[in-house]
Amino acid sequence: MSRNRRNGRTRRTGFQEPKRFIVVAMEGRATEPCYFDLFRTAREHPMQYKPVSNPKDKSRPSEVYDRLDLAFRAYERSRDEGWLVIDRDAWSEAELDDVCRRARASGYHVALSNPCFELWLYLHKRDNRQFADRHDCQRALGEVLANYSPDRKGSFDPQGLRDGIEAALERAAALDQHPDTPWPRHQVTRVYRLVRKLMSGPTTDNTGERLHS
Template identity: 35%
Template sequence: MSRINRTKLLDRQHDRRDAKLFIVATEGEVTERQYFGMFHSTKIKVEVLATGDDHKSAPQYVLDRLNDFNEKYDLNDDDMLWLVFDVDRWSPKNLSLVCREAKQKNYHLAISNPCFEVWLCLHFADLDPLDKSCQDFKARLKILLGSYNSSKLNLSLYEPKIADAVARAKQLHSTAIQNWPPTSGTHVYRLVEILLQSLNK
């Protein structure tokens, strides 16, 4: 079966010939889709493959979604495919297998420990060493912002502080060797940094 041309993913707002595609498969259903929706321009399109109503959010399912998409569409060499998921509920063995397969396929990893809310916290402050669990980081966001609803992000609060989040996350875990942060932190900055570079070209 022939693959679908990538331009089908672009609309009139994009430069259909030169726009770069970022395909981002996520563990979450809503939060990540909202967040990456901030990165829109004529130059790039972020296509988020979120977990659906089936709630299949394990890393292997996230990888499967990316594989299915990659087989369906005829992408350019400079389009990028990313996996965005958390370590909080998954075994290191399971995570390692997914990361190995992803790297074999030239996919990129943006993994958070323990969860995506770490990345959101880093927009506003350094991490508190007392925060360990995902619930801790959600509670921290409520303290930092006054309220936090993962289904309804106030993007106007995050957008001006994206560069701060990149700097803080990179300071925590700057090595490119690790598949995921061994302590509280996030590699989402790896994806966001490239998005920012692509927007500013």
């Protein structure tokens, strides 16, 4: 009889800690998925990024919630996290309030950008400036990010943003002066909260090279 058995202990062979999944449903079908590909998680790591597909191109906040809620049924709520990535855009305050209420009741997180997701990308390159609306923000991003244009939103290379992630985290967090509100009424992007989660473990770039530790 082995010493472990004599001591009342059984050695567990080949045991692996259960994986933790970060499940993300996004409003956009081009810009957001292109960017978040930066955080494709290494296979062996216990934290895995799982984007939710959007085959019918449904972008209303309520539709993003429904897609996440359906996809998240395959995961364990006690370990895993569900995230909605949505924009202020021209959606009504009532709809955004309702989606944030439903998300909170379900234990999901909301990474809302006001006016749009492109603000988060812009903060990788420049300090914040006030934008008139989402179109103004998208035009400004096209001036600082190679190969991005409002007409070809998914054509940019996300690798060009890698060096600016830490700066974007700092700039976005500094903008969020009222972090306890369900969603920001002023120009703020809360994508920084999701990116902090995704950076909590090693990820790889498209070549398999380690991106973050």
